[in-house]
Amino acid sequence: MTPPVDPSLNRRKLRIALRKARERSGLSQREAAERVEWSQSKLIRVETGTVSVSVSDLRALLALYGVAEPDTVHELEEAARGSKGASWWSSYHDVVSPQFAQYLGYEGAARAVDTYHPIVVPGHLQTRAYAEALLAERGLAAERVRRVVDLRMERQQRMFGGPGRPTATFVLDEAAVRRQIGGRGAFRAQLEQVLDFAGRDEVTVRVLPFDAGAHYSTLGSFVLLRFSDDDDLLYLEHAAGSMTGGEDLELLAHYQECFQTLMERALDENASLDLINRVKQSL
CATH class of the missing domain: 1.10.260.40 (lambda repressor-like DNA-binding domains)
Structure with a gap:
């Protein structure tokens, strides 16, 4: 349905x-x-x-x-x-900031989502066990962890399981591919899920190797949203979250150029998946 x-x-x-x-x-x-x-x-x-x-x-x-x-x-x-009523994430109001709620609305309309994370597997691709282990280290109450993970899983299902799926490109730093979060078994399952997603026509996964050197976003993760009917948007993922588009074209351009640099320096798709698979097998 x-x-x-x-x-x-x-x-x-x-x-x-x-x-x-x-x-x-x-x-x-x-x-x-x-x-x-x-x-x-x-x-x-x-x-x-x-x-x-x-x-x-x-x-x-x-x-x-x-x-x-x-x-x-x-x-x-x-x-x-159809503009009246609550959005799907409204039931998670206790764990969704206004900035992230705005971002989710844009993400649901994007034709393409480009993501880079220098430390961990991005939330779009996380398994429940990996997400729980990641959040547990922040000292959050168990109920809040459950709520955040539920939100993350529903967001994932809507992004990859519904109609009008966007083209999604993920650049994972090699550190994210090797950092064992949740123990060997949970991390192995996480890498298996990354490989499963990478097998979809609309999903591309690339790995930025340790020897790629510095780049504009070495210290932080970001998401670029592209639309067929509107300007691109940039979402910087940090504690408060922030989004920018036409109001800061210079910053947006910096991150667009950064993502192109990341793609140029990353391993190609086959080499990236081979690396992920080798790490998974070593577990």
């Missing part, structure tokens, strides 16, 4: 369509808000996808922007009806 479209994706569709329609009409956010007798902050929230949009509000904006093509109007009205 195909799961329903998450409300965040409908809000994103409306955000992009309404922003583009307003820009084509030549109106600023302030001018558009005044024409429909809204506060500017309400229009800003609609254009950032942080709130749902009622059908009546949508129709007011479409009329103002001169959008009248029946199929387009119908599609956007359906998106408005």
Whole structure:
């Protein structure tokens, strides 16, 4: 059974369509808000996808922007009806920060996800046992560990098991491939899962060897999200998490260039999987 479209994706569709329609009409956010007798902050929230949009509000904006093509109007009205309600991660509100919640909404809409981690296997690829062992060392309460791991497993299932799967490229540092987390058995199972994911058409796994040298993101992990209908986004994974896109093009460009450097210095796919398999066999 195909799961329903998450409300965040409908809000994103409306955000992009309404922003583009307003820009084509030549109106600023302030001018558009005044024409429909809204506060500017309400229009800003609609254009950032942080709130749902009622059908009546949508129709007011479409009329103002001169959008009248029946199929387009119908599609956007359906998106408005589907923009209400909680996103799938809302049930994990106790362990999801606002920044990460925003990131999850974007990740679900990305056509491509490029990830680098210098220390551990990225969360997208982790087994339950590996994730539990990793989090246990942070001194978290057992219930919080369970909740975070449940979130991680559901995110993984949605990313790799549902329709519209993104192209995913993972660059793992050799340290992540060799660091035994959770004991030999758990780590062996983790490497087996990485190899299983790497066998999928939409997934690429590369290993950055120890002799690759320094690069722009030597000390930190990051994710680049690419879209077919919007600008790329960068998510820096640290304690608070942070996301940047069009508001910091220079930083985004640095990390795009960094990922290209990582791909150039990493082992090719066959050599990468051979290394992972050899480490797994040694366990």
